[in-house]
Amino acid sequence: MLQKTFVNYLQIFKIRRVKILAPLLLAAIAMAFSSCSNQVQATHKVVYHFEPGKTAMLQDGLAYAPKKAPLAVKKAIAAGNRLQTMPYKWGGGHAHEQDCGYDCSGSVSYVLREAGLLKGSMPSKEYFNYGKKGEGNWITLYVRSGHVFMTVAGLRLDTGGGSGGDTGPRWKPQPRNGVGHVVRHPAGL
Numbered sequence: 001m002l003q004k005t006f007v008n009y010l011q012i013f014k015i016r017r018v019k020i021l022a023p024l025l026l027a028a029i030a031m032a033f034s035s036c037s038n039q040v041q042a043t044h045k046v047v048y049h050f051e052p053g054k055t056a057m058l059q060d061g062l063a064y065a066p067k068k069a070p071l072a073v074k075k076a077i078a079a080g081n082r083l084q085t086m087p088y089k090w091g092g093g094h095a096h097e098q099d100c101g102y103d104c105s106g107s108v109s110y111v112l113r114e115a116g117l118l119k120g121s122m123p124s125k126e127y128f129n130y131g132k133k134g135e136g137n138w139i140t141l142y143v144r145s146g147h148v149f150m151t152v153a154g155l156r157l158d159t160g161g162g163s164g165g166d167t168g169p170r171w172k173p174q175p176r177n178g179v180g181h182v183v184r185h186p187a188g189l
Helices: 002-037 071-082 104-114 124-129
Strands: 057-059 062-064 139-144 147-152 155-158 170-172 182-185
Touching: 062 071, 071 104, 071 139, 071 147, 104 124, 104 147, 104 155, 124 139, 124 147, 124 182
Parallel strands: none
Antiparallel strands: 057 062, 139 147, 139 182, 147 155, 155 170
């Protein structure tokens, strides 16, 4: 009798455990699959239009932050200005934070780190998970497989998508297609 009661108890316990664990397992699987497809995609070209007090001003290759921009944005623009004469260097900005050249993700990492918005550096693919989803009010990152660029106060910092043979991280007022990129931003910016 005791053995039969124990067996009944185990059967009930297994059924309850399955009823409890099955929904939790399904929820975990759903979250894992949705995180990849739950990104916000850019739907338009990235276009620079100067608006006094709202966007950075570009003059002689250097950017100037709006007076009322947050301190992190002012620091990001100052960091971007320091990169303007640097050449493109594959892997640049990763092994050495202060390098003799920068690639796309090294440039973005440098600017975010100097603005106090990142520790260390990240390759472009890791920016798919950086910060918050969608466009920011001040800083937006555009990420696709193998490339990342950013806008700071409306002005694009990019190692590609420019005119002429100028390579390396540069402020670029020319339009660039954003379609096909995921958009992310630092929290609060």
